Amino acid sequence: MNIPTKLTGNGWALATSGLRKSYGKTVALRGIDLTVPEESVYVLVGPNGAGKTTALKILLDLARPDGGSAEALGMNPRRDGPRLRAQIGYIPEAQKWEHGWMPVSRLLAYHASYFPSWDGEYAARLSKRLELPLERPYGKLSKGQARRVQIVLALAHRPPLLVFDEPTDGLDPLARETTLSVLAEHIAEYATTVLISTHLVHETEKLADHMGVLRDGVLRAQATTDEIQRSLLRYRAEVPDGWDGRAVPDSGVLRRAARGREIEWMVWGSEGEVRSMLGEAGAQVREVTRLTLEEAAVALLSPEGGNHDQ
Amino acid sequence: MTNRTLNPEPSAGAIATAQLRLVTLLQKRDLLVLAAIVVVMIGLALWGQVRMGPEEGGSGTIPIFRGLSVPLALLGLLWPLGVWRADSPERRGYFWSLPVDRRRHTSLRVGIGWVVLVGVSLLIMAAAAASFLPSVIRFEDLRMDVAQVWEPLATATLAYVIVSIFAVLFESPVRWMILAWVGVLGLYIVGEAADLDGLVEGVEDTVESLFVAIGGPVVADESVSDWGRQYLVWLPIAAAGLLSALLWRHEER
Amino acid sequence: MLISIDPELRQPIYAQIVDEVRRGRVLGMLRPGDVLPSVRQLAADLGINPNTVKQAYRELEREGLVHVRRGQGTYVTDSAVDGAERNRMLRSVAERALAQARRLDAGAEELIEAVRALERRNGREAS
Numbered sequence: 001m002n003i004p005t006k007l008t009g010n011g012w013a014l015a016t017s018g019l020r021k022s023y024g025k026t027v028a029l030r031g032i033d034l035t036v037p038e039e040s041v042y043v044l045v046g047p048n049g050a051g052k053t054t055a056l057k058i059l060l061d062l063a064r065p066d067g068g069s070a071e072a073l074g075m076n077p078r079r080d081g082p083r084l085r086a087q088i089g090y091i092p093e094a095q096k097w098e099h100g101w102m103p104v105s106r107l108l109a110y111h112a113s114y115f116p117s118w119d120g121e122y123a124a125r126l127s128k129r130l131e132l133p134l135e136r137p138y139g140k141l142s143k144g145q146a147r148r149v150q151i152v153l154a155l156a157h158r159p160p161l162l163v164f165d166e167p168t169d170g171l172d173p174l175a176r177e178t179t180l181s182v183l184a185e186h187i188a189e190y191a192t193t194v195l196i197s198t199h200l201v202h203e204t205e206k207l208a209d210h211m212g213v214l215r216d217g218v219l220r221a222q223a224t225t226d227e228i229q230r231s232l233l234r235y236r237a238e239v240p241d242g243w244d245g246r247a248v249p250d251s252g253v254l255r256r257a258a259r260g261r262e263i264e265w266m267v268w269g270s271e272g273e274v275r276s277m278l279g280e281a282g283a284q285v286r287e288v289t290r291l292t293l294e295e296a297a298v299a300l301l302s303p304e305g306g307n308h309d310q
Numbered sequence: 311m312t313n314r315t316l317n318p319e320p321s322a323g324a325i326a327t328a329q330l331r332l333v334t335l336l337q338k339r340d341l342l343v344l345a346a347i348v349v350v351m352i353g354l355a356l357w358g359q360v361r362m363g364p365e366e367g368g369s370g371t372i373p374i375f376r377g378l379s380v381p382l383a384l385l386g387l388l389w390p391l392g393v394w395r396a397d398s399p400e401r402r403g404y405f406w407s408l409p410v411d412r413r414r415h416t417s418l419r420v421g422i423g424w425v426v427l428v429g430v431s432l433l434i435m436a437a438a439a440a441s442f443l444p445s446v447i448r449f450e451d452l453r454m455d456v457a458q459v460w461e462p463l464a465t466a467t468l469a470y471v472i473v474s475i476f477a478v479l480f481e482s483p484v485r486w487m488i489l490a491w492v493g494v495l496g497l498y499i500v501g502e503a504a505d506l507d508g509l510v511e512g513v514e515d516t517v518e519s520l521f522v523a524i525g526g527p528v529v530a531d532e533s534v535s536d537w538g539r540q541y542l543v544w545l546p547i548a549a550a551g552l553l554s555a556l557l558w559r560h561e562e563r
Numbered sequence: 564m565l566i567s568i569d570p571e572l573r574q575p576i577y578a579q580i581v582d583e584v585r586r587g588r589v590l591g592m593l594r595p596g597d598v599l600p601s602v603r604q605l606a607a608d609l610g611i612n613p614n615t616v617k618q619a620y621r622e623l624e625r626e627g628l629v630h631v632r633r634g635q636g637t638y639v640t641d642s643a644v645d646g647a648e649r650n651r652m653l654r655s656v657a658e659r660a661l662a663q664a665r666r667l668d669a670g671a672e673e674l675i676e677a678v679r680a681l682e683r684r685n686g687r688e689a690s
Contacts, residue, residue, distance in 0.1 A: 041612050060407050073316075086319045086409035097403040099396050101336070113328040114408050117317040159317060177610075185607040205572060206611040229575065236666070287666050292572055 003252070003268050003300070004223045006033060007210070013038045013161060013193035014059065018068035021054050028054040030217035031068055036195050041187065041207045043225075044197040045297045046214035052197040053093050055214075056165050060090055073161060086115065089154030093165040095146040100139020104149055107138050108156075115157035123156035129182060130175075143170035151179060155186050162194045168203065176203060183207065201294040208293065213300040221300045225293055232296045235265045235274060237283035247281035254299045266291070266299045319409050329415075329422050337392045341430065348437050355441040359448075374439050375458045382431050382462040386469030390477040391487065393423035401481045412560035420474050420552070424467065431466050435459070464545060471548040478555045564592040566600070568609055576611055580619035582652070584628060588639065589649050595641030599629060 014036035021029045028051050036042040046052050057063035058070050061077040061084075070077055075084040098107060108127070112118040127134065130148040133141065138149065147170050154162060167183075168176040180203055187194060187207075196204055201211075211228055213221040221228070232254070238261055248265070252274075255266040263283065267274045275285050291299070320328075334341075397405050406412060446452050472494070476486035564587045568579045587593035599605070602620065606613035620637050623629040630640050664674040 040614075062402060062406055082319055082409045082411050083316065084409075085407060086317050090407055092403065092407070094403070099332075099404070101396070106335075110328055110332065113324050114320045114410070115317070116320055116324070157317065181607075181610045184610040184612075188603040188606040188613045206568075206576065206609070206615075209612050209614055226575070238668075286668075287662060290573055290575075 003221045004227070005219050005221060007035045007037065007222055007224075009035075009037060011038055012036060012071075013040070014070075014072045014195060016055070016058075016068060016070040019055065019058065019065050019070055020067035021058065021063065021065050023054075027217050029065070032214070032217070032219045034212060034219065034222070036193060037210065038193055039191050040210050041194045041196070041204075042210040042212065043201065043204050043208040043293075044195065044212045044214060045199065045201050046197075046301065048199055051214045051217050053165055056090075056163050056195070056197055059163060060085060060088065086117075087160050089157065089159040089162045091147075091150045091154050091162075091164045091167050093169075095143045095150070095170055096139060096141075098138060101137055103135050103137050104132055104141070105134040107149065108134075108152065111153050112156070115159075117159075118157045120156075122158070123152055126152045126155060126182065130178060144172060144175050147171055148175065148179070151182065155182070158190050158192075160192060162192055164194070164196045164198075166198055166200075167196060168198070168200060180204070180207065201297045202292070205293040211293065211297065213297060215301055228296050228300075229290055229293065231270065232266060232268050232291055232299060233271060233274070234287075234289045234291055234295075235267060235278060235285055236287040236289075237263055237265075237278055237285045239263055239283045243282060248278065248283070254304055255302060262286075325410055325415070326418060326422065329418050330426075332396055333393055333419070333422050333426055336396050337426070340392055344430070344434075348434055352437055352441040356444060359442075359444045373458065374442060375435055376461050378435055378438060378462040379465045382434065382466040383469045385431065385434075386427060386466035387473055387490075389423060389427050389466075389470050390420075390473045391483055393419060394477055394483060397481075413556055416478055416560065417556050420478065420556070423474075424470055427466060427470055428463060431463055435462060468545055468548055471545070471552050475548070475552050475555045478552065478559055566605065566609070568611070576609075576615050577619040577622065580605075580616065581622050581626075582655075584619075584623055584639075585648060585652055588628065589652060593639050595639055597639045599637040599639065601636060 012035045014034070016032055016034045018031040018033065019029050020031050021027075028049075032055065034044075034055060044052050044055070054063055058065050059072050059077050061081045064078070072084055073087055075087075077084055099110070102110065104127075108123060112120065112123070130152060132149055132152065133145060136145075138146065141149065147167070151167065154164070168179055171179060183194070184207060186192065194207075196208070198204055201208075205225075208225050211221070211223065211225050212219055223231075241261065252268040253265055254268065255264075257264045265278070269277075271288060275288070278285055394401075397403075405415065408415065473486070473490045476490045476493070477483070480486040480489065566580060566583045566587075568576055568583075574582075584593065584599065593599075599620070600608065602613050602616045605611075606616045609616075620629065620631060624631050624637075627642050628640060630638050632638060660674060661671060664670070669677075
């Protein structure tokens, strides 16, 4: 069974088509079709590198693609730049890229003047909850504190689209939990589409309902987290001595580990079909387990993983 | 697609106010230093005058404002550093991510920077004039020539506009300051070596005749100094250069 | 009643919520007419996607265990909590135990014997 790289449906909050971008000789994106449904929480995973961040930057018109197209909320990032950016709450990869000399409270006020939909009361509540040091200059904050300021800047004007690049990077575990909790409350309260690029899949698992796996500029997989966790399972089976395993077809098999007479596969496919496939090949399936989203991401990112038909 | 009403973009007034606050607040410390220098200079001037005896008095005119041309030109040259200091490390981040058309945003920043520059220059000029008042009041034959009030302003503006061209084109202040100085110096050297005077005069004459043709009386007025004539020619040219830089930099390809 | 989910997430979250509600009904902690937390509230409390809560509530409504009244909340229905529901939950416990036993190449009979031995050791009467 093939690993899906395209979502079905229409009514995308965000859609790219054949999006391409290179920086000199490095190819960041090789023509991707990323689609984020409205009011979904889409997690884009991949190794640290140019691909994910580049895709996000193109939405903000902070980078211009070499080919293909991108559209968000029905608008073109280049042509409708200001209007689109007014609908986006953006957290960039770098923690410190605003005016470092400004005290946090003034930075919030400055940002607020650019977003008429800014909710001052909500901003105050969030600031308190995230314990922002309001009087300290932004540049003097720790990475974690600066990140939290960026979260308030992004959420307080209640944008329909949130674009986060490694939002919890640099935060200690408690701050990470508070941040995700704040985000969960935010999307429970306001209809929002969220696109999170991260390499920390584990903590976004509770929120994510869609996942895209990007590696070497190509989308290896793109599906709902439901489908991923239903279709990518771990099979543990016992095999007879001298079993050569050649009878197991390659397609859909992402990982293989052997421990004596016990072999473990991670296979993409419906459980029933895979069970019978393994049984026919002579392996006795003892256990089938679901994977956490992180385990699934790792498997899909591995060299054999993912859809290679590009 | 859900037909949800879009969040509004900021109004021009809101952006302008935000940028004005940014530029002035940013410069607070520098402005204070500048004010301190001015106060010291005034103090010295006043003190010197107080100590002058009646026989040391003078007569004639003090070209109070023309004398400020060079200092204010220097101020104008350095001013963009302050205007763009807010955006570090580079503009291609926060500034560009805001929901404002980038050409407009950059132009606004340059324009507001200029407005503040003019304000500060006027204050300096007023302070300088005030500092010589005691002598003017004391010595009847001494006069202050305030006719060239626009000269220092024009010099400062010209300097500011030229450096702003580079500031708009490049993001790193180091880069554009170096380029601006090198460019100006290079032009001067080249101008001295080659006989660019003829070329320059040719340009000036062309622009002047254009002015006259469209009914502009100013340039024909003999009371306008040579310097003045040059400003009226070069200022529009520099402004056109700045406009081109702004349009080119954020072109919507 | 406090609805909680397993942080290891070996089971889909919506299914965990459904199980929790079932368990609450079976144990009498959730009585007919009780209001479940709103989608917003539960999603925020658990830090999960609100669509997941919606999915759970839809599933519960499909099974007739709750009733969603638009604008008023989600109510526990008064469908009889008979042995069938309890048995269903018990069966999934048994399924999990059997799956673990199979990993040791043990069958149902051995598992049952191990359970009985445990009961005897705990000094209780095997029923």
